[in-house]
Amino acid sequence: MDLAKQIEPNADTARRRAAGLLARATKDELHAAWERLPSRPEVTPVRGPETGLVMVRGRIGGGGAPFNLGEATVTRATVLLGSGTAGHAHALGTAKENVRLAAIFDALWQEPGTRDYVEAALLAPIEARIAVEDRQKAEETAATRVDFFTMVRGDD
Template sequence: MNSAQRHEAAAREIRTRKRVTDLLARAEREELAAVWETLSERPVAISVRGPETGLVMVRGRIGGGGAMFNLGEVTVTRATIRLASGIIGHAQALGTDKDRARLAAIFDALWQEPATQDFVEQAILSPIAERIESADQQKAKETAATRVDFFTMVRGEDK
């Protein structure tokens, strides 16, 4: 494998990992807890860090692409766990729900395990992605219903 292929493989792995952590960060506690309850053998997860809650500064850009500015702080809870196999899972989520962050970290670690990756994809990640897509479509539909098209009319005396 040459350098360009290694670079592309690393970039693909980063995109995949980002997708997993993004979806777990947007998971509802009920979604995670429901799947956790269905597990016949629950993995032993040792806390490495947290769960702990803190504040993160949110930044914005003027006009979406201009100068950066501090918008304000949001509450975030994070957790890091280690499975008995040694795999480490991380999670961050808006809010103060420590159980949600811990469960997300456990499922992150389980996704990294080859034996349980497909289960996590099908039981958790796919339903979350579908829920988010459905909500986005609904929001787009509601927004489109309020759209107004403006046009300029030429009056007779302006000719």
């Protein structure tokens, strides 16, 4: 493990969370955060954005041995900021511009000077949106839950 991970044991968890949220970002969310960025970094594309496939696996019986369910389109990008920080992004689908921006924000998130901005302007709103959407769906599903009741038959 590199030094950064020794100093900050939760670094992986935090970056995983950021990457997961960036993968869910909409075009509007990314563009808005990019437009409002106080100073735009110099960005060099390293790889992509490019679209390919990921073989999605399931497990036999739900929890058994893995099997190949089928593929999904995935777009990925790697960029290098002028400061030397590399950013990576991966997301389902074929939205190349979104993923390129997500990679830039992944790099900006790693830099102490811009992390707070990325958190406040992008990650927090995405997280809040997903929470609202999930809650709405869960409540809509809950309304279709069956309440069983027993019919009392006979006189007594």
